[in-house]
Amino acid sequence: MAHGETTGGFEKTPGWLDWYDGPATPTFRLPAGAVDAHCHVFGPGAQFPYAPERKYTPCDASADELFALRDQLGFTSNVIVQATCHGADNSALVDALRRAGDRARGVATVRRDVTEQELAELHDAGVRGVRFNFVKRLVDRVPTDALEEIVAKIAPLGWHVVIYFEADDLPELYDFFSAIPTDVVVDHMGRPDVTKDPDGPEFGLFLRFLRENPNVWTKVTCPERLSVTGPRALDGEQDAYRDVVPFARRVVEEFPDRVLWGTDWPHPNLKDHMPDDGVLVDGIPRIAPTPDLQRRLLVDNPRRLYWPGTSFDPSASSEGA
């Protein structure tokens, strides 16, 4: 399949930026067992059609392309997150998980009428969480009673809930989120406005949310979405998205055991540029400055959440696909 193609008769959303082809091999060497804990697969549309209710149509981004990126960047494993363009049809995700063997886990989207049998099948494929999306440009809001029903169904499986929202919406959703009894993982630090002060009230509310709820984790991801000043992760830039660094570093240093990192490949809905994933990896030591913080962020935390009860053996290099 050609890079940037959309198969199955689908047409990419106008202005869609395709993922960066031929990323740099990172200068920063990832620790053994590192997990890319936020990435997606899209289609291919001809095999796994995009959902009728989607708000955007991406270019295809197949499991094989994701695994090639994983290997080139030096990750051992992936956590593949269902994106809204596939709605609650998790078949592309499940196919990718099955092909990755033990090297991937997944986060699915399900509806309130999901059956125990369907959840058991998702679990068997490697799904360990559900995603609730509150970003208005991506989804129509699902009523909270439906979400509560879903939580009641997934909790017995030991799954967690991934929540995606924008900082403006946290005050309204704070109590609902705080009442979720399972582990909760926030996408992209709750999308702070990084032109504001990391010590100010907006990010302060997010930090309070983490302090008050020891079951809440966060991904310190997507500087390319949040940054206003850049510079962009392109052309080997070693100090990219420097306006986002104080936010991510604050979280990593205060909550070192509840943070995850991921590429967000293939970077849906970016409008102005597409980062080089190798250069994104090079930004990790600026938010997790010590080897200890790096190991927790990239290995220990994602493995505790997604591969509980198993310990990663760095000498066994031929794990899975």
Ligand SMILES: O=C(O)/C=C(\CC(=O)C(=O)O)C(=O)O
């Ligand atoms: O890749 C991401 O994390 C973010 C997305 C897409 C998304 O989450 C989805 O479609 O489900 C975004 O902000 O457009």
